[in-house]
Amino acid sequence: MAASSFVIDVDYEQPAAEAGAACDTRHAWARVPPEPSQDERSALKERIRRLLRERNAVMVSHFYVHPDLQDLAEETGGIVSDSLEMARFGRDHAAQTLVVSGVRFMGETAKILSPEKRVLMPDLDANCSLDLGCPVDEFSAFCDRHPDRTVVVYANTSAAVKARADWLVTSSCALDVVSALHAQGRKILWAPDRHLGDYIQRQTGADMASWNGACIVHDEFKALELELLKKAHPAAKVLVHPESPADVIALADAVGSTSAILGAAQRMDASEFIVATDTGMLHKLRTLNPGKIFIEAPTAGNGATCKSCAHCPWMAMNGLVELANALETGAGEIHVDPALGLRARVPINRMLAFTAGLKNGQAPGRLVAGIGAA
């Protein structure tokens, strides 16, 4: 059990209060671009290739966006990856313009790490329920009530929330970072995903005060229906993202970030997999594993409804037309207040240094001690 918790009610179904305000799920679904015809698709891709060259730009796409935006990123020398690698790639690439297909916090992170670069997104209203559910004022008040805790926040947060944190993590390094902090006797304040926080707490035994946010995609996976699906596919291995509820995680053969899920599918000796993460991930899984079968994990029982139905509406707002327009006109440019960005860069850089150190074989405890002044 987490040591304490703070609950905030968030209604994602309320219309945005003003033009340009964060987009709720209904409005996000209404703004998902229509599928282009084959001819339109080819013309748009050609236009984007040309604009990327002319603008000295590179594409950085997340695994959950439309397959067109994933394929085009790779074809043109960009990257398709999880949010950790997106951040690293954007920072290290020589291009002066980054075109981030994903959700707003990903564009903000790119801008914070590369303030001298121009960062464009197909749609600036593409948000995330975790970000929307963690407003900075309430979050700061939560931090103020727990001054003895090391503040660890997930990447899916605003620049202002990151600026209040000691450490930033993504799902691919959260367990290692918290584990290392716990080994040093630190108490943790965790935000915003409650399922990932609970998972880390169960794995590490750390003392964690947790925020109560959730990802609307992973929160909807259902254990009972998953058990039934497993019975229908007894040889299938179950791959689960840790933003899912605990009873779904309990049924997993492998739990991890999008990159970890990809690795498990390639590594595991099975020909069939049930996948509990956004269905956007299936494109990469199928491309890299042509002989294997991937089945969507269920999100709702008989007669039930789902908000996301295993696909993030904000990720779905990214389209070829919007991306081409952003490149053409400069619309969809991300701006982050420079002073805020400077503060937010501290926890992001700690994460990047920590994960780079891990890759080089350094011990997590020494890394935390060396990097984490907080």
Ligand code: SF4
């Ligand atoms: S899939 Fe979930 S965590 Fe990812 S952007 Fe959408 S709402 Fe946020």
